[in-house]
Structure formats: C-alpha cells, structure tokens
Amino acid sequence: MNGLLHTARLPLKDGDLLAAVDIGSNSFHMVVASYLLGQLRIVDRIKETVRLAEGLDGKGGLDPAVRERALECLARFGQRLRDIPPSHVRAIATNTVRRLSMPQAYLTPAESALGHPIEVVSGREEARLVYLGVAHEQPPKPGHLRLVMDIGGGSTEFIIGSGFEAIERESVQVGAIATTRRFFPDGRLSKRQWRQGMAAVRAELQQFTGTYRSLGWNEALGSSGTARALGEICAAMKLTKGAITAEALPQLRDRLLAAGHVDDIDLPGLSDERRPIIAGGLMVMEAAFDALGLTRLAVSKAAMREGILHDMIGRGGSDDPREASVTALTERYGIDRAQAERVERSALRLFDQVAQDWALDADDRLMLIRAARLHELGLAIAHSKYHLHGAYVIENSDIAGFSQQQQQFLAALVRTHRRRVHKSDFDALPDRLLPAARRLAALLRVAVVLHRARDSDPIPELGARAGKDGLVLTLAARWYDRRPLLKADLQGEQAYFPGLGMTLEIEAH
Secondary structure: OOOOOOOOOOOOOOOOEEEEEEEOOEEEEEEEEEEEEOOOEEEEEEEEEEHHHHHOOOOOOOOOOHHHHHHHHHHHHHHHHHHOOOOEEEEEHHHHHHOOOHHHHHHHHHHHHOOEEEEEHHHHHHHOOOOOOOHHHHHOOOOOEEEEEEEEEOOOEEEEEOOEEEOOOOOOOOOHHHHHHHHHHEEOHHHHHHHHHHHHHHHHHHHHHHHHHHOOEEEEEEEHHHHHHHHHHHHHHHOOOEEEEEHHHHHHHHHHOOOOEEEHOOOOOOOOHHHHHHHHHHHHHHHHHHHHOOOOEEEOOOOHHHHHHHHHOEEEEEOOOHHHHHHHHHHHHOOHHHHHHHHHHHHHHHHHHHOOOOOOOHHHHHHEEEHHHHHHHHHHHOOOHHHHHHHHHHOOOOOOOHHHHHHHHHHHHOOOOOOOHHHHHHHEEEEEEEEHHHHHHHHHHHHHHHHHOOOOOOOOOEEEEEEEOOOEEEHHHHHHHHOOHHHHHHHHHHHHHHHHOEEEEEOOO
C-alpha cells in the first residue's frame, strides 16, 4: 500500500480507471470512473448501509459486531478494486473514525480488508471535498456564491463556495444517526423532544451562521443521503418537485411526529433503510433552515465521493490544493523563503541519491519538499523549541488538501528536524509509514545542518548513499575542513541519529 497516500500527480491516460471509497458514518460508498479526454465517466457504484456510527460508544470505542460488519463491507469493495492500480484508488474515512479513541486499531484491519490505505480527513477537509463533488456535478455560474449542505450520519458540513473553490467550510457534530440517538434514544417521538432537540442543534449552528448569512449566497444545494431522502419525500407528498422548502419541512415534521415511534414512521418515498435515522436528519435540516434563513434547498446527486475523484486528478500539479495551503502557511508565518529553498535543494540532492536504495518514491519526495518549506514555521512563535511549535501548528490546523495522516507525517518531519529525537515523535503514524518518515527526517536534518549558516553559496560535491544501517554523507574535504562549526554540528548529528533508528557516517575526500 502506498506510503503517503498518493501525493504525486497521477499519470493518467484515456481509459484509466479511478476509484473513490467513502467510509461514512451511515453508508460506505465506492465509485469507479473512467478517465476520458480529461473528464470522468462513472462506470460503477456500490453502496452498503453499514451504520458505523451506531457502534460508537461514549468513550470512543467501536462495537465488535459493527466493526465486523464494516470490515466485511470493505473486503467486498476490495475485491472490486483488485484490478485498479493502487495509485488510482483513494479511500477516505470521516466523522465516526475521527471520533475513535484508538483509530489505528480499526484502520489497520480495515486497510487490510480493503487492500488500500485509508485516509482520515478533518471535518473541514470533508467539506471541501463535498463542495468539489457538487461543483463538478452541477457547474456553478460565474461570480455566483453557492451554499452546500451535507447532512451525514455523524456530522453535517456547510460550505460557501465560488466556482470550484470553497470559501467558507464548517463541520458540526450533528448528523442523522447521532441526532436520532441523542434525542430519540428509545425510539419514541414527541413534540417536547423535538423542541429540545431543535434548540440544541440551533445552538450548535450559531457559531458560524452569522458569518454565513452576512456573506450570502445565490443558490443552496443539499448533498448526500438525508437531503436526497427528504427531497424524494417532498416530491412523493406533492409538496415540491424534489427540492426541500421552508413550507414543506413543517408538514414532514408533523407527519413524522404523528407516528409516535421511529419504527412506525410512514412518510411517502421513505426507504426502509433510511427510516431508523430520518428523524435526526429532518431535525438537522429544519434547524439549518431556521438558523440560515433558508427558503429553498435544491438536491444534488453528487457528494464527497465524486469530490474525491476530481481531487485525485489535480493532486501533485499546479492546481493541487496542498500547494496553495503550504504557500499560505509560508506567508502567514513569515517563513524565510530563501532559507527554505536552500534546505529544499540540498535535501532533494540527497534524496535523489538514496531514493532507490531506501525505497522512497515521488510521494515521499513531495512530502520532503513540503517539510523543507515549513520546517521554520515555529520561529514565528518563539525560537526556543521552534521545531515543536511548528509541528503543533501543522498537526492541529485545518489544512486544505491534507488528510490527518499526512498532517501527522509532515508534523513529525518538522518536529524531528533538529535536537534530540524521541521515540514518541512518530507515535501518531501507522507502522507502514514509519520507515519513510525516519528516512525523510534523516535527509531533512542533514540539509538543515548544512545550511545553518544561511549561506547562499552552493555546496560542492554533496553526495549521499544508503549505508548498511543508515546514511553515508560525502563532502569535498577542502570545503568541509574550512568549516569547523559545520564539522562540529555534523558530529553532533551522529549522536542524534540513533533516535531515528540509524547511523550517520561522514566521508570527506
């Protein structure tokens, strides 16, 4: 399985297949598309209602029966993906996996069942992908702002965007399953419970709705299962032609509450699989209409899975959102670009000489570039322990385009680029990423030491090779001997390298 989760540009040609796996809190989806003339054509869809969120307990544990149900589904998906190149497959997990206290205990067997790495994304990154999918499915009008709402099983995403770019992104911990379990735990439906639930959900939405309403939008779209289900109910009740409106929602709510119990809900057009969670979904929708002042919400056929496919096409190129994110961080924290470029050039010179022996690929190369560009981010906070400050910012920010694992990987490189390396520095990474992380950290450390003087003069004859247990660095003896401080720094690095599980040898000739 690819170590860094496909950060390099895909070498696509006509007829290639791409696949996206959406591991949601309610349903698992897989979409397979053919790439033709720069466009995507959907050739296969598979959906299974897993209800992963139903297995989540209050302590971040996952019910064994639900866990097994999820693994069986992923194994079936894996069979369909068997003939698609790994670099053309991207699997993403969302809210429920984010809330697990020990996510790796689930992800390791899940990745084995699927046969591919699984990325866990933040709520705001999920929102960006949802918007991207909707925007490509229904191209927006130039200059128009669009509100997109996606009510999932565990969370709800709200996005305002223009064109194909998300301007505002929010993710709130209210979803169809979570809200149903919270306010109707025994299945009984009442007006009192509904009023209490509405007040609680509206309170959750107040943190951003003022900003959204002041920004405004020209049209509003709903994405994913809850919006589609409610749109179909509105059409079946002849309230609308498939849209969701402020006039229709109270009629749906009154009919739902009249059932008295979740099991007895009888709404036209409602599927059996959606019935157990429709109460929570409808509550979130009505609260959102109220908080945002919505009058009408059209329903989109697209969702995050389509966004994943379109995101894969642009990754690694000039339109990769991660490039814009790294540039934004560089500007926001006033990083010395000249120094970052010096470190990057030398790190890549070393990388290119050891990549084959160390089994490093184009994905790893891109991650090393980003680490070099951001390694001094923490200086904006304080010089003392600036590597720790920088790592904290990277690990805990919502950075567009990055999964949580990619942020943790990047943070680990920044954290370990200087000073002593602690065993816990790589604890957040799954075992499959550890060899690459330690090797990239070694290359970045050496590059940083080589440019500690911030001298713009190039380094002559900079060489590297993979040793038996580590890195062998070769330098021009005449150049090296004239730099006693550098010599002392590199000798100090030899004492730190065992923390990476390797040695550093220096040869001057």
